[in-house]
Amino acid sequence: MARRSESAGPFLLRAALLAPALVLLLAFFLLPLAKLAMLGFEGQGYWAAITAPRSLRALRDTVLLSAAVSFSAVALAAVVGHFLARRRFPGRRLLVAMLTLPMAFPGVVVGFLVILLAGRQGLVGSVTEALFGERLVFAYSFAGLFAGYLYFSLPRCIATIMAAAEALDPALEEAARSLGARRWRVVRDVILPGLAPALVASGAICFATAMGALGTAFTLATDTSVLPMLIYTEFTLATNLGVAASLSVLLGATTWVVLALARGASGSLAANA
Amino acid sequence: MSLTALLQNCARSFPDGTRALHPTTLEFAAGSVTALLGPSGCGKTTTLRLLAGLAMPDAGGRVLFDGTDVTGLPVEQRGIGMVFQNYALFPNRDVAGNIGYGLEVRGVPKAERTARVAEMLRLTRLEGLGHRRVDQLSGGQRQRVALARALAPAPRLLLLDEPFGALDARLREALRAELAALLATLRITTIFVTHDQAEAMALGDQVVVMQSGRVLQQGSPRAVYQQPANRFVGQFVGTLNHLGGDRFCRPEALRPDPAGTLGGVVLVSFFEGGHTRLHLRPEVPGAEGEWVLNLGGTVPAAGSRMTLALDSAAVLHLPA
Numbered sequence: 001m002a003r004r005s006e007s008a009g010p011f012l013l014r015a016a017l018l019a020p021a022l023v024l025l026l027a028f029f030l031l032p033l034a035k036l037a038m039l040g041f042e043g044q045g046y047w048a049a050i051t052a053p054r055s056l057r058a059l060r061d062t063v064l065l066s067a068a069v070s071f072s073a074v075a076l077a078a079v080v081g082h083f084l085a086r087r088r089f090p091g092r093r094l095l096v097a098m099l100t101l102p103m104a105f106p107g108v109v110v111g112f113l114v115i116l117l118a119g120r121q122g123l124v125g126s127v128t129e130a131l132f133g134e135r136l137v138f139a140y141s142f143a144g145l146f147a148g149y150l151y152f153s154l155p156r157c158i159a160t161i162m163a164a165a166e167a168l169d170p171a172l173e174e175a176a177r178s179l180g181a182r183r184w185r186v187v188r189d190v191i192l193p194g195l196a197p198a199l200v201a202s203g204a205i206c207f208a209t210a211m212g213a214l215g216t217a218f219t220l221a222t223d224t225s226v227l228p229m230l231i232y233t234e235f236t237l238a239t240n241l242g243v244a245a246s247l248s249v250l251l252g253a254t255t256w257v258v259l260a261l262a263r264g265a266s267g268s269l270a271a272n273a
Numbered sequence: 274m275s276l277t278a279l280l281q282n283c284a285r286s287f288p289d290g291t292r293a294l295h296p297t298t299l300e301f302a303a304g305s306v307t308a309l310l311g312p313s314g315c316g317k318t319t320t321l322r323l324l325a326g327l328a329m330p331d332a333g334g335r336v337l338f339d340g341t342d343v344t345g346l347p348v349e350q351r352g353i354g355m356v357f358q359n360y361a362l363f364p365n366r367d368v369a370g371n372i373g374y375g376l377e378v379r380g381v382p383k384a385e386r387t388a389r390v391a392e393m394l395r396l397t398r399l400e401g402l403g404h405r406r407v408d409q410l411s412g413g414q415r416q417r418v419a420l421a422r423a424l425a426p427a428p429r430l431l432l433l434d435e436p437f438g439a440l441d442a443r444l445r446e447a448l449r450a451e452l453a454a455l456l457a458t459l460r461i462t463t464i465f466v467t468h469d470q471a472e473a474m475a476l477g478d479q480v481v482v483m484q485s486g487r488v489l490q491q492g493s494p495r496a497v498y499q500q501p502a503n504r505f506v507g508q509f510v511g512t513l514n515h516l517g518g519d520r521f522c523r524p525e526a527l528r529p530d531p532a533g534t535l536g537g538v539v540l541v542s543f544f545e546g547g548h549t550r551l552h553l554r555p556e557v558p559g560a561e562g563e564w565v566l567n568l569g570g571t572v573p574a575a576g577s578r579m580t581l582a583l584d585s586a587a588v589l590h591l592p593a
């Protein structure tokens with residue numbers, strides 16, 4: 001008897017506590033998503049919107065770009081993050097603080113920086129012209145997008161991985177070395193497995209952010225069209241709500257599937273190690 | 274098989290000016306077991322890391338293995354085995370994976386490795402646990418895995434940093450006996466760090482007592498106990514009763530004797546099973562602090578006066 005009333009009490013209490021969260025979830029997440037999914041059926045419909053050559057090309061470019069950026073950002077951040085976590089040198093705190101600065105920049109500013117760096121009047125161009133007599137301009141290509149995306153992804157990855165590297169027990173590395181492991185064995189057998197959860201997590205966030213980034217691509221107005229750009233164009237310029245909604249669902253679903261696959265792969269990797 | 278290790282004039286300073294170790298020369302004979310004993314922060318771990326090659330001595334210091342200078346050799350090339358204070362087991366490997374790691378790194382073929390791991394599991398009484406995850410082990414089992422992992426590649430020098438530090442008292446004693454038996458059969462030169470004097474005395478052929486980055490005394494447990502170099506060593510490796518001036522004695526040098534010449538009043542007594550530990554207020558001019566003595570049988574009640582005789586051969590003259 002007592003048990004029943006006890007469990008009934010917390011159940012009601014839990015329901016009451018959960019209610020506001022459920023309302024929020026419904027109002028800001030499920031309802032708009034459902035509306036968006038419904039919108040996709042208007043006009044030519046999902047299949048036509050998604051299979052249009054333009055959409056498929058944008059999807060392919062976006063996924064490739066985001067994957068390339070995620071891998072590069074995580075690899076670079078692993079090296080830098082581990083270094084910053086372990087070494088103490090003058091100016092280290094300032095450097096760490098400066099690294100987090102780009103986090104506040106909107107995509108437009110990042111695009112602008114890429115133009116300053118590799119645009120028609122850019123720094124890289126001036127240097128290569130002086131050296132080789134030819135201006136290297138890549139701001140408006142896939143490479144420019146890559147540079148911009150990498151720029152805004154790196155700080156986030158470094159922050160996450162640095163925190164994980166600080167939590168790694170240095171005695172594990174010393175233990176591996178005392179057993180005869182050289183530098184690369186230590187990296188492979190101790191550091192990478194220790195950082196794996198952080199690498200996967202920051203890679204996933206990086207990928208999702210890159211998939212949805214608009215500002216940088218917009219500023220660079222490149223020859224490569226990424227999916228968010230296409231959605232923007234359909235929505236504001238062509239006011240083609242049905243196509244914009246279809247592509248949005250495609251973008252969301254693709255990101256979700258890729259992340260689920262990555263998580264599954266890293267999970268089985270960790271289990272095998 | 275085992276080697277003679279020598280620290281020659283080794284000091285260790287940190288950039289902030291801390292002198293963790295003052296210039297020190299210490300020899301560890303082949304096959305011997307040495308305890309580095311001292312209070313927290315006295316430089317025990319520092320000494321061990323210098324031997325391991327995890328830290329470099331200041332300029333002028335040299336580390337020699339069997340007469341060969343290994344000062345510049347990093348830890349991975351010194352061929353030592355080390356057990357870390359918190360064991361530092363690899364969480365992503367099972368017990369067998371941990372124990373076999375040193376062999377894997379050396380490129381030992383799989384079949385040979387498996388045989389050696391099985392041998393180590395048997396030696397450390399871990400049979401059947403080879404495929405256990407290390408976070409599913411008890412503290413004592415972890416300690417044995419760490420030991421097996423260090424021993425698997427057959428090192429010529431074994432270094433242990435507070436091997437029993439994280440264990441409760443009863444387990445410490447059991448594992449201490451186990452380790453003593455293991456070391457006696459392996460005859461590897463062994464150096465272990467502890468701040469427990471009983472552990473140092475029980476396991477070590479040789480005890481090195483340290484304080485504030487200096488070696489105060491090096492000798493057999495018996496010598497260090499019976500002829501301590503100074504008051505600090507005497508107090509650290511046992512109990513000292515002050516007799517006045519620079520004269521001290523161990524508790525067992527005092528015994529109740531109606532014809533004795535020393536007197537004291539019982540302050541408190543602690544029943545410890547086999548004996549009772551008495552604390553007395555000495556009634557001897559110049560004697561400071563309390564006296565301690567261990568008695569079997571019935572003991573006088575607190576507040577009663579005792580007459581004691583002193584074994585005069587056991588009086589220690591200790592400088593401050």
Ligand SMILES: Nc1ncnc2c1ncn2[C@@H]1O[C@H](COP(=O)(O)OP(=O)(O)OP(=O)(O)O)[C@@H](O)[C@H]1O
Pocket residue numbers: 287288289291292293311312313314315316317318319320468
């Ligand atoms: N990185 C460092 N920078 C500055 N001082 C240090 C550093 N590492 C250790 N020390 C100092 O060196 C001294 C000796 O340290 P060590 O670790 O050898 O002591 P220990 O005898 O092992 O002590 P414990 O029993 O507490 O482990 C201590 O005073 C410690 O504060």
Ligand SMILES: [Mg+2]
Pocket residue numbers: 317318319
């Ligand atoms: Mg220590």
